[in-house]
Amino acid sequence: MSVGMKLSRLHFLKSLSLLPIAGFSVSASGSAAKRSEESEDVMYSEYDPRIEVYPENLRHNAREIAAAVDGKPIMAVIKNNGYGMGVVRSAEILEPMDEIEGFGVVKLSEALQLRKAGITKPVTLLALCHGDELEEAVRQDITPMVYTPLGEELEQLAQKYDKQIPVEVKLDVGLGRIGLRGEEIFEICRDLHQREGVAIKGTFITFTEARDFDKEKIERFSEAVSALSSEGIDTGRMHAASTTPIFRHPEAHFDMVRPGIGLYGVYPQPEDQREKQLMDLRPAFSLKCKVIHVKQLQKGDTAGYGQAFEAQENTWLATLPMGHADGWQRSAAECAKVRINDKLYPVVASVSASHTLVDLGAETDVQVGDEAIIFDDQEGSRPDDIVKACGTSAYDLLMHLNPQIPREVV
Numbered sequence: 001m002s003v004g005m006k007l008s009r010l011h012f013l014k015s016l017s018l019l020p021i022a023g024f025s026v027s028a029s030g031s032a033a034k035r036s037e038e039s040e041d042v043m044y045s046e047y048d049p050r051i052e053v054y055p056e057n058l059r060h061n062a063r064e065i066a067a068a069v070d071g072k073p074i075m076a077v078i079k080n081n082g083y084g085m086g087v088v089r090s091a092e093i094l095e096p097m098d099e100i101e102g103f104g105v106v107k108l109s110e111a112l113q114l115r116k117a118g119i120t121k122p123v124t125l126l127a128l129c130h131g132d133e134l135e136e137a138v139r140q141d142i143t144p145m146v147y148t149p150l151g152e153e154l155e156q157l158a159q160k161y162d163k164q165i166p167v168e169v170k171l172d173v174g175l176g177r178i179g180l181r182g183e184e185i186f187e188i189c190r191d192l193h194q195r196e197g198v199a200i201k202g203t204f205i206t207f208t209e210a211r212d213f214d215k216e217k218i219e220r221f222s223e224a225v226s227a228l229s230s231e232g233i234d235t236g237r238m239h240a241a242s243t244t245p246i247f248r249h250p251e252a253h254f255d256m257v258r259p260g261i262g263l264y265g266v267y268p269q270p271e272d273q274r275e276k277q278l279m280d281l282r283p284a285f286s287l288k289c290k291v292i293h294v295k296q297l298q299k300g301d302t303a304g305y306g307q308a309f310e311a312q313e314n315t316w317l318a319t320l321p322m323g324h325a326d327g328w329q330r331s332a333a334e335c336a337k338v339r340i341n342d343k344l345y346p347v348v349a350s351v352s353a354s355h356t357l358v359d360l361g362a363e364t365d366v367q368v369g370d371e372a373i374i375f376d377d378q379e380g381s382r383p384d385d386i387v388k389a390c391g392t393s394a395y396d397l398l399m400h401l402n403p404q405i406p407r408e409v410v
């Protein structure tokens with residue numbers, strides 16, 4: 001049977017509702033291939049990279065963080081496709097939790113996706129937003145972040161939609177990215193304060209994550225907010241701490257915290273975070289694929305582009321169908337390990353666009369079809385282990401994962 005015939009048969013069966021809409025489909029080899037909820041109409045090979053979501057770990061991390069900040073509310077930052085896990089899926093798992101006050105994203109499209117998926121808790125758009133985009137955000141009850149003179153526009157929208165619009169005011173006390181500085185803090189906040197249609201729900205900063213400078217930033221932030229309060233301006237909740245400052249600066253937990261990567265169970269600096277055991281964070285998702293080829297190299301044989309690997313002794317190599325086009329980092333070839341059948345093996349040669357090579361050693365029982373775990377929640381193969389071994393960034397490891405990789409809840 002040709003692939004074309006198989007696909008049209010699949011389409012036919014789906015149209016008769018004989019196949020589930022999401023879940024499993026029949027792969028070219030006839031075995032079960034998993035599909036993502038994001039791309040229901042796409043058929044994946046069972047060997048392809050896939051992301052498995054561990055909802056209980058995500059919830060556990062939210063509870064851990066809430067306990068570490070004495071029950072302060074959490075704005076769950078689930079930007080950039082939920083740090084690789086899926087933005088809607090992250091929100092769906094977290095929304096029922098009392099610890100989660102709402103969500104933060106940096107793309108309007110993600111904020112709208114959350115509303116479309118039925119997420120009802122507050123969603124803050126941590127990005128510039130005005131004109132038609134602001135109107136859509138207001139219509140969909142998305143909380144805008146303000147650091148430009150938006151008062152008049154907000155007032156008109158408040159009248160048009162007959163509602164008071166909550167806003168989050170962003171101050172820049174040193175990061176130099178976005179936010180109000182100096183005198184404009186007062187000008188903009190005075191303007192927002194005197195508008196009936198606008199309520200300042202929160203005032204916040206982002207840390208530079210430079211340890212000593214951050215202490216100074218806490219002071220600058222506190223001073224600015226007290227000066228505003230002394231003018232009678234209600235600045236709402238103060239918030240500042242993302243994952244690293246949650247660990248480092250308990251005095252900066254203020255009225256709410258904004259963890260992102262920590263919710264996903266990854267320590268941005270594992271050496272001074274996991275090892276201090278301040279919080280037990282558990283990876284909220286894994287990245288896996290299946291071995292597509294196993295072969296023996298003789299001593300002196302080479303493999304990979306540019307002959308990047310040369311066998312020092314006879315050895316077995318496994319090929320994995322995953323490369324930098326999937327978001328897996330090129331630097332992995334110098335440092336990362338992959339778990340196959342409960343053993344860790346080094347990645348070797350070079351990571352190419354679609355393939356990774358793993359050195360299995362002189363003897364092996366690894367076979368085509370065996371599962372290869374790039375990372376999961378087991379010691380030795382957690383994202384932290386790759387970060388530590390490769391000196392890489394946990395953010396790069398997670399957020400660069402190709403959104404087309406199927407994601408499934410296990």
Ligand SMILES: Cc1ncc(COP(=O)(O)O)c(C=O)c1O
Pocket residue numbers: 077126206241242243244258259260261262268
């Ligand atoms: C404004 C803001 N708050 C919170 C976070 C979450 O940061 P992290 O993932 O380090 O916890 C981010 C992410 O960069 C952010 O931009």
